[in-house]
Amino acid sequence: MSRRRKQNTKQLTATAKQQQIIVNQIEVRPVNRQILDIGKWRTALQAADMGRRTQLLNMYEDVIDDPVLGDAIDKRIRAVTGADLTFQYQDGEESEEMIDLIDTEDFEYLLQEVTKAKFWYMSVIQPSFDETGMHVYSVPRKHIRPETKMIAKMENDPEGQISYADMDVIEVISREHKHGLILRACPYAIFKRGGFGDWAQMVELFGMPLRIGKYSIYDVEARKALQDAFNNQGAAATLIVPKETDVETTTQSGNGGGTLYKDFIETCDEQLLITILSQTMTTKDGASRSQGQVHKEVEEEVNKSDLRFVQRVLNHKLKPILERRGYNVSGGSFVFPKAIQGLTVDELISLSDVIEIPAYYFQEKFGIPAAEKDDVIAKRSTQATKSEPDDDPDLDEPGSPKSKKLFDRFFAVAPTKERGTQTSFARRLIDGITGRVTLKDNESDSYSIDLGKLLNEALKEVYGGNDEVVNKKLFKITDDALQQGIDKVFSEEPEFGKKKQDFVDEFKTNTSVFAAFKNHQQTKEIAALLHDEEGNLRSFREFKKQALQISKDYNVNWLQTEYNTAIRSARAAVNYKKYLETEHLYPNLEYLISTAKNKRETHLEYVGTILPIQHPWWDTHMPPSDWNCACRVQPTDKDVTPVPGGEFVPPEFQNNPGKTAEFVKISNTPYFSETADEIRDEVIEFAKQYRRRQKDREIKEWTKKHIPQFGIQLQKENFKTGQVLVTKRAIKSITGHFTELHMKELAKDIFQIIDRAQFLSEAALNIESPNYASKKRRGVEKYYYYKLYFKGVNLRLNTEVINGVEQPYAINIIIKK
Numbered sequence: 001m002s003r004r005r006k007q008n009t010k011q012l013t014a015t016a017k018q019q020q021i022i023v024n025q026i027e028v029r030p031v032n033r034q035i036l037d038i039g040k041w042r043t044a045l046q047a048a049d050m051g052r053r054t055q056l057l058n059m060y061e062d063v064i065d066d067p068v069l070g071d072a073i074d075k076r077i078r079a080v081t082g083a084d085l086t087f088q089y090q091d092g093e094e095s096e097e098m099i100d101l102i103d104t105e106d107f108e109y110l111l112q113e114v115t116k117a118k119f120w121y122m123s124v125i126q127p128s129f130d131e132t133g134m135h136v137y138s139v140p141r142k143h144i145r146p147e148t149k150m151i152a153k154m155e156n157d158p159e160g161q162i163s164y165a166d167m168d169v170i171e172v173i174s175r176e177h178k179h180g181l182i183l184r185a186c187p188y189a190i191f192k193r194g195g196f197g198d199w200a201q202m203v204e205l206f207g208m209p210l211r212i213g214k215y216s217i218y219d220v221e222a223r224k225a226l227q228d229a230f231n232n233q234g235a236a237a238t239l240i241v242p243k244e245t246d247v248e249t250t251t252q253s254g255n256g257g258g259t260l261y262k263d264f265i266e267t268c269d270e271q272l273l274i275t276i277l278s279q280t281m282t283t284k285d286g287a288s289r290s291q292g293q294v295h296k297e298v299e300e301e302v303n304k305s306d307l308r309f310v311q312r313v314l315n316h317k318l319k320p321i322l323e324r325r326g327y328n329v330s331g332g333s334f335v336f337p338k339a340i341q342g343l344t345v346d347e348l349i350s351l352s353d354v355i356e357i358p359a360y361y362f363q364e365k366f367g368i369p370a371a372e373k374d375d376v377i378a379k380r381s382t383q384a385t386k387s388e389p390d391d392d393p394d395l396d397e398p399g400s401p402k403s404k405k406l407f408d409r410f411f412a413v414a415p416t417k418e419r420g421t422q423t424s425f426a427r428r429l430i431d432g433i434t435g436r437v438t439l440k441d442n443e444s445d446s447y448s449i450d451l452g453k454l455l456n457e458a459l460k461e462v463y464g465g466n467d468e469v470v471n472k473k474l475f476k477i478t479d480d481a482l483q484q485g486i487d488k489v490f491s492e493e494p495e496f497g498k499k500k501q502d503f504v505d506e507f508k509t510n511t512s513v514f515a516a517f518k519n520h521q522q523t524k525e526i527a528a529l530l531h532d533e534e535g536n537l538r539s540f541r542e543f544k545k546q547a548l549q550i551s552k553d554y555n556v557n558w559l560q561t562e563y564n565t566a567i568r569s570a571r572a573a574v575n576y577k578k579y580l581e582t583e584h585l586y587p588n589l590e591y592l593i594s595t596a597k598n599k600r601e602t603h604l605e606y607v608g609t610i611l612p613i614q615h616p617w618w619d620t621h622m623p624p625s626d627w628n629c630a631c632r633v634q635p636t637d638k639d640v641t642p643v644p645g646g647e648f649v650p651p652e653f654q655n656n657p658g659k660t661a662e663f664v665k666i667s668n669t670p671y672f673s674e675t676a677d678e679i680r681d682e683v684i685e686f687a688k689q690y691r692r693r694q695k696d697r698e699i700k701e702w703t704k705k706h707i708p709q710f711g712i713q714l715q716k717e718n719f720k721t722g723q724v725l726v727t728k729r730a731i732k733s734i735t736g737h738f739t740e741l742h743m744k745e746l747a748k749d750i751f752q753i754i755d756r757a758q759f760l761s762e763a764a765l766n767i768e769s770p771n772y773a774s775k776k777r778r779g780v781e782k783y784y785y786y787k788l789y790f791k792g793v794n795l796r797l798n799t800e801v802i803n804g805v806e807q808p809y810a811i812n813i814i815i816k817k
Helices: 010-016 038-049 054-063 067-081 096-102 105-120 182-206 220-233 255-277 289-324 345-354 359-363 401-410 425-434 451-463 472-492 494-499 501-527 540-581 677-706 728-736 741-756 772-777
Strands: 086-089 122-130 133-138 170-173 211-215 238-242 332-335 437-439 447-449 588-592 610-612 632-636 712-715 723-726 758-764 780-790 793-802 805-813
Touching: 038 054, 038 182, 054 105, 054 182, 067 105, 067 182, 067 255, 067 289, 086 096, 105 122, 105 133, 105 170, 105 289, 170 289, 182 255, 211 220, 220 238, 255 289, 289 332, 451 472, 451 501, 451 540, 472 494, 472 501, 472 540, 472 677, 494 501, 494 540, 501 540, 501 677, 501 741, 540 632, 677 728, 677 741, 723 728, 723 741, 728 741, 728 805, 741 780, 741 793, 741 805
Parallel strands: 211 238, 723 805
Antiparallel strands: 086 332, 122 133, 122 170, 437 447, 588 610, 588 632, 712 723, 758 780, 780 793, 793 805
């Protein structure tokens, strides 16, 4: 799905400053906590019915400390904040500007406060805007007077002093439950708290053993001695009686007393869960799986209701505010994409017994069309299926007759088998029915792609006239799979990634370039199917049927082979770099025999070849030397052998991944050669921009984990002001100054860079600068510059001084002349 770019919103952000922040005008007091009982709950409820909610809201704040009640509320809120949310225009495009807004902490806080209205009855949320974006403030509910749309400066004022009727605020009133859902939960939370108190008292009184001492009624000294002995033994229940007296003690330390209290508290917990979640078994243990499934469905219905509620609030109340602030939201809406449930494997297999299902449809997720003439019909096989032999991946090329037969028979995927562990028949059958593709390399875990979803979206875009050079959905099918595979290899060598981050990023970028050229060709072939032989536009159903046959090769057969090969090439690249480090010990490389069961005869010609590690022969013969090749090399100090005479390596594999950072020689592939010269640069730039966006997202996630909302302020003697503030804005600004992926990584090293920085120079604000006005509004006073040598590069750290504190905003490479 394409996205619309951001538009300039500066001209209206100033209007947000004219509206004062409500929470800055009121006196917020702490919660008034008291010992709670049912009588106080009823009194608070009666007062709330008269419009005085302070006492009831104080009680709400107190009872949500109950772990079961608090977690149940949080569970519903998390279902909203954790759901996918986007902003779409009527043509289906997403807004990049709004997606950035959604992906902020303030927006998540807004979602939380909107959802809380269901539990507290109301929320008044005030968004504020400045150059850094949107900030969200929630008015304390004890100050809200919804009947008159006023805010009280003091929580106990019956009338308000601040009217919010004409302000840009989001008022959310829950019409489902008067006074909110917590009202219903209060009695059970209060009962439970009292029950725990009674239980604790019982344990204190009867939980410890009772010591009984008996003395003669005529021996007073014996009584005193017993008393002293008990006192010296420590605290415990004691009973001292004359021998002549009969004493009987009873306790409830057995099952009876404890079980009674436990059952009472568990009953209260169940009522709390039913009140908030409408069920219990997604939080507590259930009696059976079937009952648990029913409860899970109930919870999902509750979550859907919450999402619809929040979506309406965003579109009806937040969207107009955003439009007045200059955001490009006209003609669009906030949307929680609906999770469409697919048919299960058992359901589809059962259906194939009673209705005829076209074979190609097993790659789709939704609905069952009627079979047409000449369609291959999906049915259960009545014959036992033979297990496939453990063939060597070297010899099982994409599109082989055996692979085609397997696809036609089971409508499945991944016919290219892997050495050692091949995808099972059951896995391929499930993938074929659900529309997924499961890829496996030799040793690692599998990687699954939702091919049906991505392909369906891509075909709709092509059919709708999308003429992009590279279709993003088709590109993601290949690129996500290949990136997943090579990431596994680099993650196995974490130190390599730290020392060779530039190489890792280059390898990943070149892999994306390969995926872009491949899917440019796929897009061309699919677009050619839009019209039939007579030039008439095909129906979407017929177009899709034809396109799925092309997709089978590109996104199943060939992708599995490319996935395996990319992993082996990445591993070969890592090994080559490591071998260079030990060249002084082992100066040569030896070509080793393939580990595959069935070896390529041509590659056997190279086995035993020993040449210097930097000999040019390795530039064109470094394994893998073909698709799925399992040959390899090892460092050695053995004597050098003659250079082999035969040439058996295909052009696309005349490559050393450790030097070129390419898993195949891209310029020698048909994907590249079949692309018109005039658009090759466009395809390459598409891939590079995509990698840059991915790196920016990666650093953004790092920032969320390591930089708090208001930044980290450091005391640093090597800085002119002695104080440095590192904010999320600073990390984003530093990242944005670089196009090279490995240089963007410097943002993660900001604290090390600050430690090593040495003062270089300073500068005043330049009035001729195009961003002078915005800098001035933000309070920038001057600039300080620092130099350092870091990771083999001379760098300059730029900071701007705001209120006497330095904030980094850029890092530059110093090029010495």
